[in-house]
Amino acid sequence: TGSSDSCKIFKCILSKDIESCAECSDFPCDNLHPEHTRRLLLIRKMGLEKWVQGKAKNVKDSNGKWNL
Numbered sequence: 683t684g685s686s687d688s689c690k691i692f693k694c695i696l697s698k699d700i701e702s703c704a705e706c707s708d709f710p711c712d713n714l715h716p717e718h719t720r721r722l723l724l725i726r727k728m729g730l731e732k733w734v735q736g737k738a739k740n741v742k743d744s745n746g747k748w749n750l
Contacts, residue, residue, distance in 0.1 A: 704730070 691713050695702065703709050704725040725733045
């Protein structure tokens with residue numbers, strides 16, 4: 683999404699005093715791009731920490747070096 687969408691989402695999160703849309707009682711909503719909704723559904727299912735750990739594995743190569 684564009685920066686204006688990101689700002690709208692950020693303002694919404696701040697106004698609801700939550701960490702991410704995954705915690706929102708109104709999730710999913712029209713502010714989110716379908717790809718964001720898919721990721722947030724995974725975060726809700728797996729938990730943020732476990733999801734991040736899975737993503738971290740994808741940025742390391744077979745020698746344990748970071749692919750940034």
